Amino acid sequence: MSEIDRIQNVTIVGIGTQGSMIAFRNAIYGKRVTGYGRSEESIATCRRKIDKWLAHFVGQGRLTQEMADAARGRISYATTLEAACKNADLVVENVPEKIEVKQDVFRQLDKVCPPHCCLNSNTSSLLMSDIYRDVSDWRRTMTFSVDHDDPIRNNYLEMMWNPSTSEQTKQAAMAHYHTLGFEPVVTEREIKGYSINRVWRAVKRECLYLWANGYTDPAEFDRGWMIEWNTNIGPFKLMDLIGLQTIYNIENSYYAASGDERDKPPAKLKELIDAGHLGMKSGQGFYSDYDTEAGNLEVEQK
Template identity: 35%
Template structure:
């Protein structure tokens, strides 16, 4: 890990994951740079982080500073960062462009990470002419702080020391880190979750049962707090579709009907919790 002046963490993207990760990294005193192209997104993120602190953090706990920056100040924000994580939408060309940009402007000892939920870091950097690919890896989180699991995955040239650093630092900042020992589309949990959500979608699309009924029997049998459709609403149906499209492209033999079902709902303006209506309706 970088020492001396580089003690902060930078997060590129102040959406759902970026703001939650900003809360996690700042909760134990680490300074955070939150970077986004939209001023409103940055402002809303600070308010949201304060809500999380009031819900999850003891009053006496000392939090690190969170400083916001627009994207044109990216290089300055990275100057004191030992880690930068991209949290931009799950679109491969976007992620490739931003990893290339981060490689060009981040200090030489800054670790560069992707929060991609479906693309391996090897896929993201394939063919990119990076100055140092050994410092590039994946740090995929779920729904912190409620779900604190985070998966650390490198590629064939990632420096093992960076993996060790992330495993330790994530644990020190309230995450529960898991090392993905080989490149894996979907990491560990999402490979298993993908099969569950795909079959749930197919069951509903075939009108075997409604999403509500499927959630109820799922929770009754497995004693989980949420069913698969409730979980998809939390993730966002557009994100779920992006991930499913990638699985279909990457693996083949993936049924089309679940994706058709998602496209229909998205076409009706149903994105899930984030816009108040998905498989369920929510009071925003």
């Protein structure tokens, strides 16, 4: 079997904001998808999001109703990792950006996944050598980061190999993500935050500093950013989309690694989170009045 045909069964572990979008994209490109959620509530939320996205695509003429129904039919759900992973060719992990959480997931995945299954972590800032510490066969592991703006519509994806990633795994991963319409950018050596994502992180850190110290208003900054860089979204709304708890966890991971106070997320960000203002998924973050079910398709387009 050629590498382009090898990955047909994809398991998504963690079906929150990013996981739901990745499940959706795999399904509309013909993959059989199993979404793992710890509760029926999380599964129901994922179903509602995917139903809205499918309806949106049908309304735009990007899918026929028949195609949308077929994509929906390719998605199943499970509340145990054993059931979710038993037939997986690829597992994509999308749990919170906390090293101990990801390590625990991969300890379990190492036991329940078929030997041929590729293991893939969607992480913005953590190192593979930490995430996969307890995985028995590193040859089948790699990490990736998708476009946090809109991995449903946008085609950016950054792959990163570890020194043990096999050529077979590399080829299978690249073939798979190409079949999903992505244009993978490869970071050849392991580094915290990949390469392009490290540049985004530098922008994000400076934006948080300017906001927390009263130098700029998020909406006004984003307006200037979109004019200058000809984008359809600014850094503050993008952070809302990603989720402010995730942003806080990422910044904390850099601070833990460096010990540099400049890497420490501002207390004002923690105050937003403690108030329940988590970004788009909670309806309010730097901005307010989001449609919490529609997800990122509500972000203003060019």
